[in-house]
Amino acid sequence: MRNRLRSSMAPITMIGPTTLWLILFLMIPLALVIGISFLTRNGFGGVLMIPSIDAYKELVSTEYLKVFASSFQLAFLTTIICLVVGYPFAYIIANSSERVKPFLVLLLMLPFWINSMIRIYGWNTILRSSGMVNNALISLGIIKFPLELLYTDGAVLLGMVYDLLPFTVLPIYTSIEKLDPSLLEAASDLGAGKVHKFVRVILPLTMPGVFAGSIQTFIPSLGLFYIADMMGGAKTMYIGNLIKNQFMSARNWPMGAALAIVLIAVTLVLMKLYTRVGSLDDMV
Amino acid sequence: MSNNKDVIVRLIDVEKEFDGVKVVKKLNLEVREGEFLTLLGPSGCGKTTTLRMIAGFSHATSGEIELEGKNVADLKPNERDVNTVFQNYALFPHMNVEDNIAFGLVEKRVPKAEIKERVAEMIKLVQLEGMEKRKPAQMSGGQKQRVAIARALINRPKVLLLDEPLGALDLKLRKQMQLELKHLQQKLGITFIYVTHDQEEALTMSDRIAVMNDGVMEQIGTPDEVYNHPKTKFVASFVGESNILESYVEAVRGDLLRISLEAGKAVLHAPGFKKEEMIYICVRPENLQLSQTPIEHFSIRGRIIEHIFAGSVIKTVVELINGQRLRVARHPGEEELEVGTYVYVFWNPKKAIIVHTVEEQIYNIIEQNSNRMYKEFVEKYSATTEEV
Numbered sequence: 001m002r003n004r005l006r007s008s009m010a011p012i013t014m015i016g017p018t019t020l021w022l023i024l025f026l027m028i029p030l031a032l033v034i035g036i037s038f039l040t041r042n043g044f045g046g047v048l049m050i051p052s053i054d055a056y057k058e059l060v061s062t063e064y065l066k067v068f069a070s071s072f073q074l075a076f077l078t079t080i081i082c083l084v085v086g087y088p089f090a091y092i093i094a095n096s097s098e099r100v101k102p103f104l105v106l107l108l109m110l111p112f113w114i115n116s117m118i119r120i121y122g123w124n125t126i127l128r129s130s131g132m133v134n135n136a137l138i139s140l141g142i143i144k145f146p147l148e149l150l151y152t153d154g155a156v157l158l159g160m161v162y163d164l165l166p167f168t169v170l171p172i173y174t175s176i177e178k179l180d181p182s183l184l185e186a187a188s189d190l191g192a193g194k195v196h197k198f199v200r201v202i203l204p205l206t207m208p209g210v211f212a213g214s215i216q217t218f219i220p221s222l223g224l225f226y227i228a229d230m231m232g233g234a235k236t237m238y239i240g241n242l243i244k245n246q247f248m249s250a251r252n253w254p255m256g257a258a259l260a261i262v263l264i265a266v267t268l269v270l271m272k273l274y275t276r277v278g279s280l281d282d283m284v
Numbered sequence: 285m286s287n288n289k290d291v292i293v294r295l296i297d298v299e300k301e302f303d304g305v306k307v308v309k310k311l312n313l314e315v316r317e318g319e320f321l322t323l324l325g326p327s328g329c330g331k332t333t334t335l336r337m338i339a340g341f342s343h344a345t346s347g348e349i350e351l352e353g354k355n356v357a358d359l360k361p362n363e364r365d366v367n368t369v370f371q372n373y374a375l376f377p378h379m380n381v382e383d384n385i386a387f388g389l390v391e392k393r394v395p396k397a398e399i400k401e402r403v404a405e406m407i408k409l410v411q412l413e414g415m416e417k418r419k420p421a422q423m424s425g426g427q428k429q430r431v432a433i434a435r436a437l438i439n440r441p442k443v444l445l446l447d448e449p450l451g452a453l454d455l456k457l458r459k460q461m462q463l464e465l466k467h468l469q470q471k472l473g474i475t476f477i478y479v480t481h482d483q484e485e486a487l488t489m490s491d492r493i494a495v496m497n498d499g500v501m502e503q504i505g506t507p508d509e510v511y512n513h514p515k516t517k518f519v520a521s522f523v524g525e526s527n528i529l530e531s532y533v534e535a536v537r538g539d540l541l542r543i544s545l546e547a548g549k550a551v552l553h554a555p556g557f558k559k560e561e562m563i564y565i566c567v568r569p570e571n572l573q574l575s576q577t578p579i580e581h582f583s584i585r586g587r588i589i590e591h592i593f594a595g596s597v598i599k600t601v602v603e604l605i606n607g608q609r610l611r612v613a614r615h616p617g618e619e620e621l622e623v624g625t626y627v628y629v630f631w632n633p634k635k636a637i638i639v640h641t642v643e644e645q646i647y648n649i650i651e652q653n654s655n656r657m658y659k660e661f662v663e664k665y666s667a668t669t670e671e672v
Contacts, residue, residue: 180372180374182370182371182372182374183374183376183377185339185341185361185368185370185374186368186370186374186375186376186435187376187387188340188341188360188361188362189339189341189361189362189366189367189368189436190362190367190387190388190391190435190436190439191362191388191391191392191439192362192387192391193362196391200387201376204378205376205377205378
């Protein structure tokens with residue numbers, strides 16, 4: 001009897017804490033956000049308990065669509081640059097000698113142990129008018145007046161690429177590392193030179209890693225707001241900043257909530273795509 | 285047209301070192317055009333390394349490798365007119381059967397129509413019709429092996445290198461594939477260099493076998509030569525089952541030698557040996573015979589300790605008085621000998637092979653040991669008979 005009782009209790013005790021956690025910190029907040037998005041704005045902060053779909057109506061205005069467009073553009077550019085920079089990076093790490101490899105992987109992981117906001121602030125001291133780059137260029141006599149490096153779209157892009165590069169590199173690194181060396185030998189044995197070996201064998205077989213890396217870069221880069229704040233001086237508006245502003249300064253909670261819901265929906269679609277490609281990976 | 289005697293692959297004093305350890309030592313080998321040559325040896329003997337050097341995946345530390353008379357030291361694998369069938373197949377997982385097989389032709393920029401035709405021809409040759417669109421993950425080991433063979437053969441290489449290609453298959457399939465491969469090779473007339481540790485496989489398939497041990501080629505010859513006339517102790521023990529006995533020549537009368545072993549005396553037929561010379565003799569289990577009564581010229585005594593049933597034969601293990609164990613193959617119809625029976629071991633003097641001669645003359649040590657053990661044996665034997 002006791003055994004049966006114990007066995008019926010076992011699943012609850014095991015999944016219980018997780019479920020509780022998810023309910024408290026995911027389901028309830030999410031329900032709140034969804035709820036707020038369908039309420040009426042209170043100009044002094046908070047919401048009035050009057051149902052409304054004004055927020056969603058407003059969402060389709062050209063101004064907001066522009067914000068979405070620039071956010072997607074930034075996320076897309078970030079992902080592309082991360083891929084272009086990250087693939088060779090991953091390739092070099094994966095093909096380095098067994099002695100150097102752990103060290104290189106450690107270097108790649110190191111930034112994860114420092115708060116991202118602090119690291120972005122570090123860029124601030126490098127790029128600002130009286131920062132390291134400008135000081136160096138001036139003292140070398142290359143320029144007379146400091147360049148405007150910080151608070152540009154380029155600076156935002158740099159910050160994004162810097163912050164998200166490890167997320168691109170790691171999955172690609174893993175997929176290159178997994179490659180069976182005998183496949184590469186087979187390719188050269190069958191007449192493939194270096195370029196063909198890469199294009200016909202290495203690249204297709206590491207595509208799952210490339211895809212995983214892209215998703216893992218694209219999704220966070222849609223929502224990151226503090227990089228645009230700290231390095232772009234909030235000149236160009238992105239979804240992340242917009243949401244933050246709706247809650248913190250514009251005091252339009254339903255609008256902020258509606259934007260958040262749209263962002264979550266986009267993310268879910270991308271995740272779904274990612275898991276589908278992930279299962280395709282098993283077929284390969 | 286070239287005749288069969290042309291050398292297509294030549295290795296001259298080839299050596300390979302990994303981290304200061306020589307895995308291939310002064311290897312000289314000539315592979316003739318159109319032959320099926322097997323590199324046979326235990327794991328770690330350098331056979332795969334040798335194959336990889338011919339393919340170009342690995343570079344010789346010293347020595348030369350020639351393909352069709354040309355030194356290939358500077359040629360990359362994709363520039364050599366050889367193809368490899370890998371141990372783990374190494375099929376491209378993202379390509380279907382057709383694309384895998386066509387890989388080499390696409391690299392050679394063969395026109396599409398011709399590729400299609402040749403792929404279809406290959407698929408027919410390896411009997412994979414209907415599987416053209418399958419991915420490697422959807423195929424069995426035997427099918428993958430056929431794809432790997434087709435993928436290599438379609439390039440019409442001068443030499444096909446095969447690295448334990450049947451190692452992962454079950455016994456029955458392996459036997460079937462052995463014959464298929466052999467027939468394929470005969471049909472196409474392409475030179476095969478085949479690496480295996482399975483001596484039975486080597487004997488079944490090869491025109492010639494090169495037996496390697498510890499980086500050294502111990503013997504090269506036809507399966508018959510290697511099996512029936514092993515030149516070294518290693519070859520005798522690695523190829524087929526054999527009983528190796530250490531002995532010295534006690535007397536020579538013409539071609540007949542009277543030899544002395546630790547466990548007794550025997551005769552054998554071999555020309556060109558001197559009195560007091562140290563020799564190893566090898567007798568195959570099927571050539572050893574047992575008798576309960578003394579046999580002329582033979583005084584090797586032992587006791588039956590085990591019978592191992594192996595289908596068509598029974599392997600009887602006999603322990604000699606010096607503790608050495610011999611394996612004797614007997615047929616079910618022969619006189620039944622129970623475990624514990626004391627027997628005389630003998631053989632047809634022409635069926636024993638001298639595999640190795642030892643320079644140092646340490647025969648007296650053997651004789652002393654022999655005398656001591658014989659005494660012990662007699663004491664033990666008489667003790668047991670008294671009990672009975």
